[in-house]
Amino acid sequence: MDQNQLKKAAAEYAVRFVEDGMNLGLGTGSTVTYMVAALAKRAQDENMELTCVTTSSRTKRQAEGLGLRVVELNEVDRLDLTIDGADEIDANYQGIKGGGAAHTMEKIVATASDQVIWIVDESKMVETLGKFPLPVEVFDYGLTQITERLAEQGLNPVLRLDENKEPVRTHFKNLVLDLNVGQIADPHALADQLDHEVGLVEHGLFLDMVNKVIVGTPDGPKLIDHIR
Numbered sequence: 001m002d003q004n005q006l007k008k009a010a011a012e013y014a015v016r017f018v019e020d021g022m023n024l025g026l027g028t029g030s031t032v033t034y035m036v037a038a039l040a041k042r043a044q045d046e047n048m049e050l051t052c053v054t055t056s057s058r059t060k061r062q063a064e065g066l067g068l069r070v071v072e073l074n075e076v077d078r079l080d081l082t083i084d085g086a087d088e089i090d091a092n093y094q095g096i097k098g099g100g101a102a103h104t105m106e107k108i109v110a111t112a113s114d115q116v117i118w119i120v121d122e123s124k125m126v127e128t129l130g131k132f133p134l135p136v137e138v139f140d141y142g143l144t145q146i147t148e149r150l151a152e153q154g155l156n157p158v159l160r161l162d163e164n165k166e167p168v169r170t171h172f173k174n175l176v177l178d179l180n181v182g183q184i185a186d187p188h189a190l191a192d193q194l195d196h197e198v199g200l201v202e203h204g205l206f207l208d209m210v211n212k213v214i215v216g217t218p219d220g221p222k223l224i225d226h227i228r
C-alpha cells in the first residue's frame with residue numbers, strides 16, 4: 001500500500017467518531033482531504049446535521065463544494081470534535097503541524113475543541129520529534145530581527161519558499177520560517193521558548209492536544225485511544 005492509501009484508510013476510519021448534530025473542526029492537508037470526502041458522504045447518506053469550521057480556504061472550498069455546512073469559528077461556542085492531520089507524532093503523542101502553513105488556524109480550532117483526532121499514515125509516527133522542520137508563522141515586520149534571534153538560539157530558521165521561489169504566505173498573509181532543530185528532546189521547553197518570542201505568531205508544536213490518533217498501516221487503520 002502506498003502512503004496515500006494509508007492516509008485514506010485512516011481518514012475514512014475517523015468519520016465513525018462523528019455524531020449527528022456535532023460542531024466539527026476540519027483540519028487541512030492531503031489526509032484531511034480524504035476525510036472531508038468521507039464525511040460529506042456519510043452526512044448525506046445518514047442525513048446528518050453537522051456544522052463545520054475549517055482551518056484553511058482549501059478545506060472550506062472542498063467542504064462547501066461537497067454540501068457540508070461551514071460557519072466561521074466565531075459563530076460557534078465550542079467544537080465537539082476536530083479531525084486533522086499531522087506532520088510528525090512522537091511516542092508521547094506530541095505533534096508537529098504546519099507543513100501546509102495552516103498551523104495557526106489549526107491550533108486555534110484544536111484549542112476550541114472538546115476532542116481532537118489526528119489521522120496519519122505510519123511514516124509520521126516517530127520516537128522523538130524533529131526530523132520534520134518545525135514551522136513558525138512570523139510577520140513580515142521584523143523578519144530580519146526574528147530570524148537572527150532564532151538563529152542565535154541555534155534553531156536554524158529557513159524562510160519557506162514556494163516552487164516559484166516566492167515566500168509562502170499563510171492564510172493571514174504572514175511568512176513561515178522552518179526551524180531545523182534536530183531531535184526535540186523536550187518539546188515543552190522548546191514550545192515555552194517560542195511562546196516568549198516577540199513577533200512569532202504561532203509555532204507548529206501541538207502539545208497535549210490530541211485525544212485519539214488513527215494511524216494508517218498496511219494491516220489496516222490502528223486506533224490509539226484514551227491518550228488524554
Ligand SMILES: O=C[C@H](O)[C@H](O)[C@H](O)COP(=O)(O)O
Nearest residue numbers: 029030031085098099100102
Ligand atoms: O499545515 C498543515 C497541516 O498541519 C497538515 O495537517 C499537516 O501538514 C499534514 O498534512 P498531510 O496530511 O498532507 O500530510
